[in-house]
Amino acid sequence: MSELKYYFFHSEKRKIVPFQDETTNQLAKIKLDQIKVSEVFNSIPQKFKDNWLDVALYNPSGDLSKADALILNPEDGAYSLSNKINHLTGKHWTRFSKSWFVFDALQSDIKEEKAITSAAGLNSEDHPATYSPTMMMDFINFFTKEGEVVLDPFNGIGSTMVACDRTARRGVGIELNEKYYEITRLRTKQKVFHGSCExxxxxxxxxxxEQVDFSISSPPYWNILQRSTGDFEKKRSKRNLDIKYSDKEIDLGNIDSYQEFIDRTADVYFQIYDALKPGGYLVVIVKNVKKGGVNYPLAWDLAKKLTEKYTLKDEKIWCQDQVALAPFGYPFAWTSNIVHHYCLIFRKELK
Ligand SMILES: C[S@@+](CC[C@H](N)C(=O)[O-])C[C@H]1O[C@@H](n2cnc3c(N)ncnc32)[C@H](O)[C@@H]1O
Structure with a gap:
C-alpha cells in the first residue's frame, strides 16, 4: 500500500485518516472523475478545483457509497457537497459558530490602508469609526460562496469592499461622505456609490x-460621536482628524431623536430585505450606548424593530480587548466601559 495514492478518507479516533484498502481507493477515484464532469463541480471552492488531482472523498464511517464530502488537506476538515451557504469545511464552519470573539484592529490592515491613502494625499484615519477587513472576511466567508454579491450600505472607507477583494466576492457599497468614498476608491475597484443609503x-x-446574496454593515451608532468624551475630541482635533462623519442632515449620525434614528435606519435595512435573496443573511454591527447618564439599548431596539421583516437568528458578540478603560462611576456606582459590539444576525426566510 505504500505506493497507493489515497482517494478516500474516513474518521478514526476523531481524526481524518486515509482508508487503507486499494480497491476502495480505486472506486473513489472513479467517483471523483464523475464529479469532475458533473454540474456540482462548478459550485465547489476554487481551491479544490485548482488542486483537483489532490482531492479525495470522505465519509466519517468509511462508507464510500455515502461519501458526499471532499478532502484537500485533512487538517482543514471536509467540505460537504451539500453545503448551501458557503465554501467552508465543517471544521471552519464550526469554528465560526462560536457566539463571541475577541478582535482588535490589526496593524497590518492599518498599515495597508494608510500606505494606499497617504500616497494620494488622503488619510484613512480621518474616519472616526472603521472596522477591519480581516474581521469582515470571517463573516463573508461564512455567509457567502465565492463570486456572490455582498452589500454594505454604510460603506465608510470600504473595509467590507477590501474584504470582498480578498475573498473573491463581488462588493457593492454606498457612502454619503465624499472623502470616505474617495478613500474607498483608492482601496478597491468594487462597485461603490456616492450617495445616501436611504x-x-x-x-x-x-x-x-437586482439581487444581493448577503449584507453586512455597521451604521452610525445613533449620534454618539457628538457626545464623545472631551478626550476623544481633543486628541482628534489636535491631529486635524474628523470627529463626526459629516454635517449633513441626511447623515444618519446627525439625527437627534433616538426613535427617528431607529426608524430611518431600520428603513434602510427593510429596503435591503427586498433586494436580498430568499434565505440570505443580514449582519448589523451595532452597540448599546450611553448618553447624558442614560442607557440606550440601541442594539436591542434595532434588533426588535428589524424583526418586523427579518427573522433574528441570534448574535455574535465582538469584544475589543485593547481599548483604554476610564474609571467611570468610581467610587460611587457601577458604570461599564462598553467594549463589546453586537453582530446581529438576521435571515430573510425562504417562504
Ligand atoms: C460606522 S461607519 C461605517 C464604517 C465602515 N464599516 C468602515 O469600516 O469604514 C458609518 C458610516 O455611515 C455613513 N453614513 C451615514 N449616513 C449615511 C447615509 N444616509 N447614507 C450612506 N452612508 C451614510 C457615515 O458617513 C459613515 O462612514
Whole structure:
C-alpha cells in the first residue's frame, strides 16, 4: 500500500485518516472523475478545483457509497457537497459558530490602508469609526460562496469592499461622505456609490443590481460621536482628524431623536430585505450606548424593530480587548466601559 495514492478518507479516533484498502481507493477515484464532469463541480471552492488531482472523498464511517464530502488537506476538515451557504469545511464552519470573539484592529490592515491613502494625499484615519477587513472576511466567508454579491450600505472607507477583494466576492457599497468614498476608491475597484443609503432602492435599480446574496454593515451608532468624551475630541482635533462623519442632515449620525434614528435606519435595512435573496443573511454591527447618564439599548431596539421583516437568528458578540478603560462611576456606582459590539444576525426566510 505504500505506493497507493489515497482517494478516500474516513474518521478514526476523531481524526481524518486515509482508508487503507486499494480497491476502495480505486472506486473513489472513479467517483471523483464523475464529479469532475458533473454540474456540482462548478459550485465547489476554487481551491479544490485548482488542486483537483489532490482531492479525495470522505465519509466519517468509511462508507464510500455515502461519501458526499471532499478532502484537500485533512487538517482543514471536509467540505460537504451539500453545503448551501458557503465554501467552508465543517471544521471552519464550526469554528465560526462560536457566539463571541475577541478582535482588535490589526496593524497590518492599518498599515495597508494608510500606505494606499497617504500616497494620494488622503488619510484613512480621518474616519472616526472603521472596522477591519480581516474581521469582515470571517463573516463573508461564512455567509457567502465565492463570486456572490455582498452589500454594505454604510460603506465608510470600504473595509467590507477590501474584504470582498480578498475573498473573491463581488462588493457593492454606498457612502454619503465624499472623502470616505474617495478613500474607498483608492482601496478597491468594487462597485461603490456616492450617495445616501436611504435611496438604496433607486441606487440598486439605476445600476441594474437586482439581487444581493448577503449584507453586512455597521451604521452610525445613533449620534454618539457628538457626545464623545472631551478626550476623544481633543486628541482628534489636535491631529486635524474628523470627529463626526459629516454635517449633513441626511447623515444618519446627525439625527437627534433616538426613535427617528431607529426608524430611518431600520428603513434602510427593510429596503435591503427586498433586494436580498430568499434565505440570505443580514449582519448589523451595532452597540448599546450611553448618553447624558442614560442607557440606550440601541442594539436591542434595532434588533426588535428589524424583526418586523427579518427573522433574528441570534448574535455574535465582538469584544475589543485593547481599548483604554476610564474609571467611570468610581467610587460611587457601577458604570461599564462598553467594549463589546453586537453582530446581529438576521435571515430573510425562504417562504
Ligand atoms: C460606522 S461607519 C461605517 C464604517 C465602515 N464599516 C468602515 O469600516 O469604514 C458609518 C458610516 O455611515 C455613513 N453614513 C451615514 N449616513 C449615511 C447615509 N444616509 N447614507 C450612506 N452612508 C451614510 C457615515 O458617513 C459613515 O462612514
Amino acid at each position: 435611496n438604496l432602492k433607486e441606487i440598486l435599480k439605476k445600476n441594474s443590481i
